Each structure stands twice: as C-alpha cells, then as structure tokens.
Amino acid sequence: MATQMQMAREGKITDAMKQVALDEHLSPEVIRAGVAKGVIAIPCNINHKGLKPRGVGEGLRVKVNANIGTSSTYPEVAPELDKLAEAVKCGADAVMDLSTGNNIDKSRKEIIEHSPVMVGTVPLYQATVRAIKEHGAVVEMTEEDILETIEKQAKDGADFMTLHCGVTLAAVERMRKQGRIMDIVSRGGSFIAGWMLHNERENPLYEHFDKILDICETYDVTLSLGDGMRPGCTADATDRGQLTELITLGELVDRAWRRGVQVMVEGPGHVPYDQIAANMKLEKRLCRNAPFYVLGPLVTDVAPGYDHITAAIGGTLAAVSGADFLCYVTPAEHLALPTIEDVHTGVITSRIAAHAADMVRGVPGAVEWDRKMAEARKILDWDAQLELAIDPELARKKRGERNKAGEEACSMCGDYCAVKIISKYFDKPQCPCND
Incomplete structure (x- = not known):
C-alpha cells in the first residue's frame, strides 16, 4: 500500500487529504501538492482505525x-x-x-x-x-x-x-x-x-x-x-x-x-x-x-x-x-x-x-474568530462570548461565580462598564445636521 506522499506524487487525492482540506478551509489540491512536496504531513498509520486525519505544515493551522x-x-x-x-x-x-x-x-x-x-x-x-x-x-x-x-x-x-x-x-x-x-x-x-x-x-x-x-x-x-x-x-x-x-x-x-x-x-x-x-x-x-x-x-x-x-x-x-x-x-x-x-x-x-x-x-478563520468575540463583547452578548471562548467551561464557571444572574455588565466594572457607557452615545442615531 502506498504512503500519503507517494499517492500525492501520483496526483491522487486521498480521503485523508480531503478531510484535511475540509478542516483547513483549503482546496484538496493545495493539500495534495503540499504532501507531495513534503511541506505538509498527514500522519495516519494504515492500522489506526477511527482516526480523523489532521495535517501539519505549511499554510495550515x-x-x-x-x-x-x-x-x-x-x-x-x-x-x-x-x-x-x-x-x-x-x-x-x-x-x-x-x-x-x-x-x-x-x-x-x-x-x-x-x-x-x-x-x-x-x-x-x-x-x-x-x-x-x-x-x-x-x-x-x-x-x-x-x-x-x-x-x-x-x-x-x-x-x-x-x-x-x-x-x-x-x-x-x-x-x-x-x-x-x-x-x-x-x-x-x-x-x-x-x-x-x-x-x-x-x-x-x-x-x-x-x-x-x-x-x-x-x-x-x-x-x-x-x-x-x-x-x-x-x-x-x-x-x-x-x-x-x-x-x-x-x-x-x-x-x-x-x-x-x-x-x-x-x-x-x-x-x-x-x-x-x-x-x-x-x-x-x-x-x-x-x-x-x-x-x-x-x-x-x-x-x-x-x-x-x-x-x-x-x-x-x-x-x-x-x-x-x-x-x-x-x-x-x-x-x-x-x-x-x-x-x-x-x-x-x-x-x-x-x-x-x-x-x-493568515490561517483561514483565525482572525474571524477574534472578530466574532469582539462583536459579541460590543453588545454584551454573554452567551455568544462564552460559546466563542477557547475554554468555554472555565469562562462559564468564572462568569457564573462572580456575577449576579442576569447582570449585563461584569462585576469588574459594574455600573462603570466602558462598553455600556459609550454605547449610549455611539449607538444612538446621529442628527442629520451632523452629516
């Protein structure tokens, strides 16, 4: 049986390459070319059953x-x-x-x-x-x-x-x-x-x-x-x-x-x-x-x-x-x-x-993840913030332990939440005369 590299050099796109491409939001051909060249590796022993292949290397997460x-x-x-x-x-x-x-x-x-x-x-x-x-x-x-x-x-x-x-x-x-x-x-x-x-x-x-x-x-x-x-x-x-x-x-x-x-x-x-x-x-x-x-x-x-x-x-x-x-x-x-x-x-x-x-x-999706978190913080959407956290369990635990139920701001700033205060001015409709 041929290795992933050998098959990539023959121009074949394997199931493992397709899975990596899907995970990385890249085309299967990009993955195949990287494996053929050696700048991407997909470690997947033929005897490891139940493995979800991951790629390691150039252009990948x-x-x-x-x-x-x-x-x-x-x-x-x-x-x-x-x-x-x-x-x-x-x-x-x-x-x-x-x-x-x-x-x-x-x-x-x-x-x-x-x-x-x-x-x-x-x-x-x-x-x-x-x-x-x-x-x-x-x-x-x-x-x-x-x-x-x-x-x-x-x-x-x-x-x-x-x-x-x-x-x-x-x-x-x-x-x-x-x-x-x-x-x-x-x-x-x-x-x-x-x-x-x-x-x-x-x-x-x-x-x-x-x-x-x-x-x-x-x-x-x-x-x-x-x-x-x-x-x-x-x-x-x-x-x-x-x-x-x-x-x-x-x-x-x-x-x-x-x-x-x-x-x-x-x-x-x-x-x-x-x-x-x-x-x-x-x-x-x-x-x-x-x-x-x-x-x-x-x-x-x-x-x-x-x-x-x-x-x-x-x-x-x-x-x-x-x-x-x-x-x-x-x-x-x-x-x-x-x-x-x-x-x-x-x-x-x-x-x-x-x-x-x-x-x-420049990994696809990396900057977008941070932007989504910023947008959730902007509107004090706690459910979204906790869902987007890299460690949601810890974030939920700390939020729950140190804030009153239903509290819009966090207990660090309380009534003096900068995001909440400035939104009163930046988010209200502008007067047409100011255009």
Missing part, C-alpha cells in the same frame, strides 16, 4: 500535541485514557504515548484504539525497558531490540514516531568539546548517547535508517526526527551539538522523501526569546521546509509550576517564525507526572499560543 503515558511510578493505563479523553475534549490535535510503565504494549494499544486524533510514540523508550529486563542494562540493547520495537509499534497503529537518528558520535563530541551546563536532557537522546559511548559505536538509528524507512513505508508511519541534542536550559541553546544534529536531520529528510516517507522535524527546547526566530529559520532552511515540531520553546528556566506560560510565550513566536506543531507543556513540567487538570491547562495554553500565531500566519 498550527497543531497542538499532548504528552500522556504511564511511568514506573504510575503504571496504570486507565488514568492515561482519561487524560487522552480530556486532551481531545480540549482540542488537542495529537497525543504522544510516552509510556515506560509495566505494560507498554497494552498502554499503546489502548491509547491508539481510543484515540480519534493522531498518536505518536517513542520506540526507544520501550526498547530501553526491554533491554534492562532482558540484558540487565540499557547499554546492552541490540539493534534488533530497536528495529523490532519500531515495527511492533508501527503494526499497532502509531501514526508518527520520534526517532533520535541525528544523535551521532560527531554531534556528541562537538557538544562535549564546547561544553554544556545540562548536557543531554532528552530521554531518548541520553539513552542512545550512553549506548554509543559505552559501545564505541555509531547510533544504530542512523546506521539502519534505510531499514527504518522500510517499516515507515509499509505502514505509512510519519517519521518525527527527534531532537536528542536539544538544549535543556537557555544557556545551552543554539550550540554546536544542537546544530550538528539539525544538519544531519536535514540530510535524513532528503533520504526519507526519496522513499516517499512523510517527515516532521523536532526542535528545541529551552531557547532565549531572541534566538527563537533564528532557530526556526535555520530548521526550515536546513530541512527544506519540512513541518517543524517544537517543545515550547521555553524562554526561561526559572518558572517551575508555570512552565506552560514560559512555553506559550516561546510557542507563539516559534509558530509565527515557521514552527507548525507545538508540543504542550503543563504546569507539572520539570516537577511531576501531569494530572488530568495539568493536561487541560497545558492543551488550552498551547492552543492559545497556536491561535495567536494563526492570526499572523
């Missing part, structure tokens, strides 16, 4: 991902399914299953089965857990462990996979020579870097890239080239290790596209505000405008408990500057496994950042 999944501390899958439901309810376009608990296969299969949005995975997590159980240490992991895990997750229906193919010996050595405060903070990046340094061998994800492409082509898995060298603090941003990896990822984009495999590229991380635009432009240049998927970026390191805000500040600028896909950050970032409330806050906050960028990017 900025998408939002929510990370969920079990851990060794919290191994039960039921709470993660609740988080999945909450993320979808809040408007997430994707979820990533980052499970490392006792039964990773069960977690992944149930999340994919219950998810109407695209699901991403990180196969190296499961391969690492397997290596510890079977061989006693991460560094004893074999190439077969990795490739078998990738194929298993592809068969199960993972729509996109984060694979840290660009963490090469050269990138690690450049990072070490320049020096970093936080070294490597990516879990997948640290696993593979540790394996490489212990075994004195090149990254097997890089060496066996063609075998990975075979798997992705078979199941139409979108390859999400992971940023294993991403900076873990603002002081480490845009260094030699990060950029060496990015150059390698650009070369791997070319190889994937030659095979007709869809690709996204992942990016930082912790980045000072004044470096964000340059980072986005570098990725787009080196990776030929492949869709760019970023974590944040977080613009400061000092806000644990509020990192959803530091990520939103960076996320809007990143998306205005070229990023296409924002991975949410929750208030629990750097602190704990997120709760369902953290998931809610993380998704809504990232959606705000994405929408602010959509208005600037």
Whole structure:
C-alpha cells in the first residue's frame, strides 16, 4: 500500500487529504501538492482505525500535541485514557504515548484504539525497558531490540514516531568539546548517547535508517526526527551539538522523501526569546521546509509550576517564525507526572499560543474568530462570548461565580462598564445636521 506522499506524487487525492482540506478551509489540491512536496504531513498509520486525519505544515493551522503515558511510578493505563479523553475534549490535535510503565504494549494499544486524533510514540523508550529486563542494562540493547520495537509499534497503529537518528558520535563530541551546563536532557537522546559511548559505536538509528524507512513505508508511519541534542536550559541553546544534529536531520529528510516517507522535524527546547526566530529559520532552511515540531520553546528556566506560560510565550513566536506543531507543556513540567487538570491547562495554553500565531500566519478563520468575540463583547452578548471562548467551561464557571444572574455588565466594572457607557452615545442615531 502506498504512503500519503507517494499517492500525492501520483496526483491522487486521498480521503485523508480531503478531510484535511475540509478542516483547513483549503482546496484538496493545495493539500495534495503540499504532501507531495513534503511541506505538509498527514500522519495516519494504515492500522489506526477511527482516526480523523489532521495535517501539519505549511499554510495550515498550527497543531497542538499532548504528552500522556504511564511511568514506573504510575503504571496504570486507565488514568492515561482519561487524560487522552480530556486532551481531545480540549482540542488537542495529537497525543504522544510516552509510556515506560509495566505494560507498554497494552498502554499503546489502548491509547491508539481510543484515540480519534493522531498518536505518536517513542520506540526507544520501550526498547530501553526491554533491554534492562532482558540484558540487565540499557547499554546492552541490540539493534534488533530497536528495529523490532519500531515495527511492533508501527503494526499497532502509531501514526508518527520520534526517532533520535541525528544523535551521532560527531554531534556528541562537538557538544562535549564546547561544553554544556545540562548536557543531554532528552530521554531518548541520553539513552542512545550512553549506548554509543559505552559501545564505541555509531547510533544504530542512523546506521539502519534505510531499514527504518522500510517499516515507515509499509505502514505509512510519519517519521518525527527527534531532537536528542536539544538544549535543556537557555544557556545551552543554539550550540554546536544542537546544530550538528539539525544538519544531519536535514540530510535524513532528503533520504526519507526519496522513499516517499512523510517527515516532521523536532526542535528545541529551552531557547532565549531572541534566538527563537533564528532557530526556526535555520530548521526550515536546513530541512527544506519540512513541518517543524517544537517543545515550547521555553524562554526561561526559572518558572517551575508555570512552565506552560514560559512555553506559550516561546510557542507563539516559534509558530509565527515557521514552527507548525507545538508540543504542550503543563504546569507539572520539570516537577511531576501531569494530572488530568495539568493536561487541560497545558492543551488550552498551547492552543492559545497556536491561535495567536494563526492570526499572523493568515490561517483561514483565525482572525474571524477574534472578530466574532469582539462583536459579541460590543453588545454584551454573554452567551455568544462564552460559546466563542477557547475554554468555554472555565469562562462559564468564572462568569457564573462572580456575577449576579442576569447582570449585563461584569462585576469588574459594574455600573462603570466602558462598553455600556459609550454605547449610549455611539449607538444612538446621529442628527442629520451632523452629516
């Protein structure tokens, strides 16, 4: 069976392309052309049943991902399914299953089965857990462990996979020579870097890239080239290790596209505000405008408990500057496994950042949404305002708790509502003599 990219290059408009076109208010031909070129990806594994395809990339609405999944501390899958439901309810376009608990296969299969949005995975997590159980240490992991895990997750229906193919010996050595405060903070990046340094061998994800492409082509898995060298603090941003990896990822984009495999590229991380635009432009240049998927970026390191805000500040600028896909950050970032409330806050906050960028990017309907809200506020139409809110439940709750029933103004201004006062003068009929 052909991939979405292969069919697009043959001039075929698939059902997935039609669905994306409908959602984005664009013509199916625009979507087909973008997929054929590689600037749009539609992650939709042939084995993910019940999926509503979404597009990521050039000219499309900025998408939002929510990370969920079990851990060794919290191994039960039921709470993660609740988080999945909450993320979808809040408007997430994707979820990533980052499970490392006792039964990773069960977690992944149930999340994919219950998810109407695209699901991403990180196969190296499961391969690492397997290596510890079977061989006693991460560094004893074999190439077969990795490739078998990738194929298993592809068969199960993972729509996109984060694979840290660009963490090469050269990138690690450049990072070490320049020096970093936080070294490597990516879990997948640290696993593979540790394996490489212990075994004195090149990254097997890089060496066996063609075998990975075979798997992705078979199941139409979108390859999400992971940023294993991403900076873990603002002081480490845009260094030699990060950029060496990015150059390698650009070369791997070319190889994937030659095979007709869809690709996204992942990016930082912790980045000072004044470096964000340059980072986005570098990725787009080196990776030929492949869709760019970023974590944040977080613009400061000092806000644990509020990192959803530091990520939103960076996320809007990143998306205005070229990023296409924002991975949410929750208030629990750097602190704990997120709760369902953290998931809610993380998704809504990232959606705000994405929408602010959509208005600037010229995404159809983005500016109109804000205009409708302004028109509703102008006439104090509370029902319309609450319906248009990005988080209607929270807006209704606050409105109901802090205002008397039927009150036209809000309790902040009360009798001194500026909108109400000025409307008495601006909205009354003008005297003909003033024309």
